[in-house]
Amino acid sequence: MDFSPLSLVLIALVLAAWAVGAAMVVLRANQSVKRAKAMRTSLKRMQTLLDVAPALPLLVRVDGRIEAPEKLARMLGLAAMPKYLSELAAPAGNPKGGGLAQAQLDQLWSRIQTTQKSAAPFRMAINLPGAQRSLALYGTLADPQVSPGGAALVWVFDFTESHSEMARLRAAAARATGDFAALVGLIEAAPMPMWFRGSDLTLQLVNQAYVDAVGASTAAEVVQSQIELLEPDEGRSPADIARATLTSQAKSERIIAATIHGARRTLRVSDLPLGLEGVAGYAIDIEEQQQVAREFRAFRDAQRALLDQLSVGVALFDGDERLTFANRPFRRLFSLAEDAIEAHTPFERFLAEARERGRTPEVRDFPEWRRERTGWFGMQDTQEEAWPLPGGTHLRVVAQPMPDGGLILITEDRTESLALSAVRDTLLRTRTATLDSLFEALAIFAPDGSVQLWNRSFAGTWGLTPELLDLHPSADELLSAIGRNLVKPEEAGLIGAAVRAATLDRREKGGQVDLADGRTLRFAGIPLPDGNGLLTVLDITASQKAEQALRERAEALEEADAVKAKFLANMSYEFRTPLTTIGGYAELLKSGAAADPEAAGEYVDAILSAVERLTEQVENVLDLSQSEAGLLPIRKERLDLLDFLTTLVRDRETAIVAAGLSLDLKGRRGRVIEADPRQMGRAIGNLLDNAVVGTPEGGRIVIEIRRAPEGTEWGVEISIADNGRGMTSKELARAQGGVKPAGEGAPERRTGLGIPLARQLIAAHDGTLEIVSRKGAGTTATIRLP
Incomplete structure (x- = not known):
């Protein structure tokens, strides 16, 4: 597939853009990873x-x-x-x-x-x-x-640790605050002046004692005015001395005089540096210590001067066994020189030098003997020894340990006193032999009352044992033993008075005592020239008996004559009064003065009453005479006391009522006695008549019959008590003797021989009569019968 150049360019641009984008994405991704890694690292760091x-x-x-x-x-x-x-x-x-x-x-x-x-x-x-x-x-x-x-x-x-530390610091701070407050309070309350100087050496703090010492009102005034307590010492002010202390950082101490409260006092002043903050100071009043030190030095000098005047030798050894003082007699006895005391001769050396001069006993082992004497320093008790020295000298040595570890050595030359003692012993033996050859009983008493010497006849005369005298008893012990042999033990005090007069009062005093064995002794205390007393005793029993017999016969004759005179005087009155009454009224009748039959009857009654009174007195005299002669006829028969006393009271009922008296008869039937009704009736009747006559109007008479206390020989007691006028002891004695005690304008307490006759009649019945009377409180008669 063919691509155009433009397409290729576009593709190239897209690829380039994609590559650039991919590169940027990669770069951003790398940056994000780095950021994430850095963030994780940061998070870990923050977490840590x-x-x-x-x-x-x-x-x-x-x-x-x-x-x-x-x-x-x-x-x-x-x-x-x-x-x-x-x-x-x-x-x-x-x-x-x-x-x-x-x-x-x-x-x-x-x-x-x-x-x-x-x-x-x-x-x-x-x-x-x-x-x-x-x-x-x-x-x-x-x-x-x-x-x-x-x-x-x-x-x-x-903040656990911080909290604990804060708590600890807080407690420490509180404790430090308290300690500081206590320290400030202690300083403020201290009796000695205290102060603090800052780094500039000016006063910044003083306590109350400082304020009082300088006479200021407050501590602030002292600090503000910079009032100094101390005076300059050797041209240096207290601030200059404190500056030297602060510079040297060493404590300084000095003794100076200052005026406190208007008086010169001796002070011990101390300055203490407190680092570089300043200097603290305080002053201690040592005036008393200085005074004591001066007195001690004066006492020591006076004591040593006194010791020099003694006849005994005294030497002082300190805790280091060195001689510090010896008086003149000690130096003379041991031939010590003055330099021996100044040289502080050690005790062992002193003994060695004394041995060389022949002033210690001759002993076989002298080092051992000296070691034993050195041991006196560690003993607690006083040691006493006799040192026979060569040449016939005898020393008495007394070692007295002292609390400070020292020793006082006291020596006395006994040579002359021993010779005198030998002569004295010879004289004492001669005196003892002389006293033993005397016929009188002799004893010599010391001034403290102890028996010192006696002869052989002294113990036998007083009935004492020789063992008692061998103990040299005191006068109190001897008198106690003698008192047991006297008729009246309390008379031993007469002997003690004679001993005290001879020993203490230094005068002669005598006396006479009777012994229980019938002997009579005459004694005398004689002071002796030596301060003792001599008690001489002589047995005068024979002469005393002859004298006593003559005296008793003379007293008996005088007493009989006095009784006869009193009896005749009293009975003359008792007989003459009724005879005068009879004669007077008879003359009135004869003269015809009583023409009226009623008046004549009164005269005849008075004559009959006087005849009755005269007859009674004659019978009393006859009965009393027969009783004293033991010829009074007693015809006893059994009598019930309550009925018998009731009859006696009824017979006197008229007189009791007429006198305005009350009478109580206490007892019970069945108490029977053997007695003569007539004689016992006369005895109790006389006592009852006396109570009626001696008790004023409104008085009371109590007759009580009671059993006698157990353990006595009597079977029954009869008491007749009244709250009448009573009698004194002298009047009671006269009444019991048959003499009338008459009061001032008062009726007679009794007449004739009432009380003596009653006593004789009761005695004839084997009984007793006791009469107790008190003036103004009444009379009590107690009859005791078997």
């Missing part, structure tokens, strides 16, 4: 960057769908990334299952909605439940090219 990025994106659409890398799911503890935000919630009841807590999720969704509506960014931090992971969320509205539907883009940051 997202994987290693500190923040992960979370895209949240309006409907709650989410897009996020799987790394975020692993960060939240989920197996896979869910499609909706609500599915990020942790499973209920399993907070460790991963995801967010429901409250956290609700808060996040609320923030996201706000951002989607208002495009306002938000920030929040959450702690994953059940995990120690902290997340920071930063949310913004997503770019339309990322998500055109108004989605929110939330960047999630894992």
Whole structure:
């Protein structure tokens, strides 16, 4: 087939155009492949960057769908990334299952909605439940090219480590703040002045003690006025000294004087450089320490001066066993020179030099002996030794360890005292032999009351054992033993008073005591020139008995005469009164003065009453005389006490009613006694009459019958008590002796021999009568019968 040239040209053009088009397609395809390869490389790079990025994106659409890398799911503890935000919630009841807590999720969704509506960014931090992971969320509205539907883009940051570090730093900061506040408070409350100078060496901070010391009102005033506490020292101001401290960066300390509160005080001032920031300083008041040091030096000097005046030698060794002081007697005893003290001679060397001068005992092994004495420094108790020196000298050595490890060595020359002791022992033996040869009982008491010396007859005279005296008892112990042998143990105090007078008061004092064995001893305490007291005792039993017999006979005669006189005086009154009454009324009748029969009857009644009274007194005298002579007839029979006393009271009913008294009789029937009704009735009647006469109108008389207390020899008790005028002890004694005790304008308490007769009649029935009376409180008579 033939083609025309034009056709060929056209074909050639078409083929060329096709070739060009194909070439362009190939070229474009190559470019697209390259772009795709570059895009894949870029995507891989971006994915890698997202994987290693500190923040992960979370895209949240309006409907709650989410897009996020799987790394975020692993960060939240989920197996896979869910499609909706609500599915990020942790499973209920399993907070460790991963995801967010429901409250956290609700808060996040609320923030996201706000951002989607208002495009306002938000920030929040959450702690994953059940995990120690902290997340920071930063949310913004997503770019339309990322998500055109108004989605929110939330960047999630894992700041667990940062959060822990921040918590640690926050706690450290809080602790540092508290420590700083405490330090500031401590500095402010410190009792010593403290201050701080800046790098320019001006005062920038002072505490309250500094303010008070300089007399300022506030710390600000001190800083503003730059008030210095310290004075210049050797031409250098406190600022110059602080500058030197800051330059050398070394602490400086000095002792200077300053005026604080108007008084000069000694201060120890310290400056401490605080790097290049400044210098801190503080001042400690050591005035008391300085005063104590001065007092100690003065005391030490006074003590050493005092020790030089002693007769015993005293030497001081320090904790290093070196001699620091020795008084004159010590230096004289051991022949020490002054340079030995100044050289602080060691203790072992001191002993060696003393041995060379013959001032130590002769021992076989001197090194061992010296080693034992060196051991005194480590002991707790005081050591005492006797050192017999060559030449007959005897030293008493006392080693007293000190708390600081030192030692006080006290030495005393006992040579003369030992010789005097030997002479004294001889004199004591001579005195003892002399005392033992005396007939008197002697004992010597020391001023402290202890028995020092006695002769052989002393123990036998007082009935003591020699073993007791061998113990050298005190005066109290000796008197206690003597008191057991006395008739009246309390009289041992008389002996003690004599001993005290001789030993303490230095005067003589004597006395006399009776022993239980019938002997009578006369003693005397005599002071001795040596300060002791001598107790001398003499047995005067024989002479005392003769004297006592004569005295008793004279007293008996005087008492009998006095009783006779009282009895005659009283009975003269008792007999004369009714006789006078009878004679007077008889004379009236004889003279016809009682012409009226009624008046004559009254006179006759008075005469009969006086005759009755006289008859009663005569019978009382006769009964009393028969009772004392033992001739009173007693005809006993069984009596019921209640009925018997009731009869006695009925017989005196008229007198009781006339006196305006009340009488109570207490007891029960069945209490029976063996007694003579007449004699017992007279005894109780006399006591009852006394109660009626001695009780004023409106008074009360109580008669009580009761069983005697168990354990006594009595079977029954009868008490007659009244609340009348009563009697004093003197009046009661006179009444019991048969003498009338009359009150001022008051009726007589009793008449005649009522109480003595009642006592005799009751005694005839083997009973007793006891009367107790108190002035203004009444009288009680108690009869006890078997």
